[in-house]
Amino acid sequence: MPRSQSNRLSINGERMWATLHDLAKIGGTEKGGVRRLALSALDREGRQRFIDWCRELGCEIEVDGIGNVFAVLRGEDPSLPSVMVGSHLDTQPTGGKYDGAYGVMCALEIARGIRDRGDVPLRTLEIVAWANEEGARFSPPMMGSSVFVGNLKLEDVLAFKDVDGVSIGSELSNDALVARAKGRGPRGIAAYFEAHIEQGPVLEIEDKPIGIVTGAQAQRWYDVSIVGTEAHAGPTPMDHRKDALMGAAELALAVEAVARRQSPDGRATVGTLTIGHPSRNVIPGAVTLTVDLRHPNDDVLGDMDASFRKAAREIAVARGLRIDVGDFWRKPHVPFSEPLMKSLEAIAGDRGFATRRITSGAGHDAVNLAASGVPTCMVFVPTKDGLSHNELESIKQDDAVTGCDVLNAAVLDALNARR
Numbered sequence: 001m002p003r004s005q006s007n008r009l010s011i012n013g014e015r016m017w018a019t020l021h022d023l024a025k026i027g028g029t030e031k032g033g034v035r036r037l038a039l040s041a042l043d044r045e046g047r048q049r050f051i052d053w054c055r056e057l058g059c060e061i062e063v064d065g066i067g068n069v070f071a072v073l074r075g076e077d078p079s080l081p082s083v084m085v086g087s088h089l090d091t092q093p094t095g096g097k098y099d100g101a102y103g104v105m106c107a108l109e110i111a112r113g114i115r116d117r118g119d120v121p122l123r124t125l126e127i128v129a130w131a132n133e134e135g136a137r138f139s140p141p142m143m144g145s146s147v148f149v150g151n152l153k154l155e156d157v158l159a160f161k162d163v164d165g166v167s168i169g170s171e172l173s174n175d176a177l178v179a180r181a182k183g184r185g186p187r188g189i190a191a192y193f194e195a196h197i198e199q200g201p202v203l204e205i206e207d208k209p210i211g212i213v214t215g216a217q218a219q220r221w222y223d224v225s226i227v228g229t230e231a232h233a234g235p236t237p238m239d240h241r242k243d244a245l246m247g248a249a250e251l252a253l254a255v256e257a258v259a260r261r262q263s264p265d266g267r268a269t270v271g272t273l274t275i276g277h278p279s280r281n282v283i284p285g286a287v288t289l290t291v292d293l294r295h296p297n298d299d300v301l302g303d304m305d306a307s308f309r310k311a312a313r314e315i316a317v318a319r320g321l322r323i324d325v326g327d328f329w330r331k332p333h334v335p336f337s338e339p340l341m342k343s344l345e346a347i348a349g350d351r352g353f354a355t356r357r358i359t360s361g362a363g364h365d366a367v368n369l370a371a372s373g374v375p376t377c378m379v380f381v382p383t384k385d386g387l388s389h390n391e392l393e394s395i396k397q398d399d400a401v402t403g404c405d406v407l408n409a410a411v412l413d414a415l416n417a418r419r
């Protein structure tokens with residue numbers, strides 16, 4: 001179907017919004033948030049509700065060994081690669097109603113619209129609910145999609161434990177869905193779409209209802225160890241100190257400056273800092289801290305890395321400290337599909353919605369799909385005050401419907417594309 005035609009087929013915004021809020025009752029908190037920790041009973045209940053809604057549409061349900069759920073609406077030619085749309089249903093311990101759930105409910109609404117019209121698109125539509133995206137109880141995050149694309153091995157992941165020593169394998173053995181899981185059918189994926197709340201303030205500040213996500217930031221994480229000399233706080237003059245904490249303080253400010261020099265896209269965070277043997281009247285002799293550097297451009301991030309290391313060397317010399325910068329983890333920039341971004345922009349433009357290209361600051365399952373070679377794109381909708389991973393997380397109904405509407409048109413185009 002040509003785009004102009006699919007553009008006229010819109011979604012039932014009221015139904016999508018109502019379903020999203022029905023789902024939020026499962027694990028709903030007093031403050032208006034949601035707590036559905038991955039692999040918990042409430043998470044299973046949420047996923048089961050989603051499955052029930054999909055079965056009402058005649059979707060076939062496929063579940064894999066980590067608990068990713070694929071609701072399959074067969075197309076006219078099931079031999080063609082499918083179009084996959086979704087997000088996640090798990091939340092942070094004090095999470096909101098929209099992070100993840102919004103994207104899955106958008107996908108469900110697209111399928112409902114297809115059924116309302118009695119259409120059978122050319123390609124198969126798969127609605128996916130990825131398992132353990134948040135990584136709040138079991139690390140790492142984006143676990144389900146990482147296993148799906150082969151970045152993590154299922155047998156390794158099953159042995160991962162939470163802080164109480166409970167393994168993922170033992171939790172999944174209580175999950176009837178996973179116990180019966182036969183895995184996902186052998187289908188190629190023509191395109192992956194995900195709608196998500198922005199989780200930052202940019203769209204709201206610029207009054208743009210739609211963010212077209214260009215991909216994920218490149219990231220580098222470090223473990224830093226600073227060693228000086230423990231000494232008595234009283235007798236030791238300031239000029240005779242090798243104070244590891246003051247070195248850490250100077251380094252933290254240097255790290256901040258590294259990101260500020262790459263404004264507005266550079267990011268730098270010192271997220272943890274620990275003093276070895278802390279005592280009120282001892283000059284700290286050992287400090288460990290973590291550094292997280294991000295930028296959308298790999299080359300710029302490489303420059304930030306070099307500046308950070310240079311600052312560490314200079315501070316070490318000036319203060320007589322030993323500073324070791326250890327590489328903990330790094331991830332390159334993952335670009336999303338330019339043709340899909342353009343298609344989403346054209347659809348939004350036809351409908352009179354302002355868009356803005358935006359790099360995702362947070363990790364998303366879509367990044368795993370894109371990195372594995374699947375043409376991928378995401379739509380962001382504005383988040384009130386940029387607040388997410390918070391029970392007060394909020395989005396406007398109009399924005400939610402606009403995002404779903406634009407996504408719907410792009411997905412219908414992809415479902416009916418011959419190639």
Ligand SMILES: [Zn+2]
Pocket residue numbers: 088099100133196
């Ligand atoms: Zn999310």
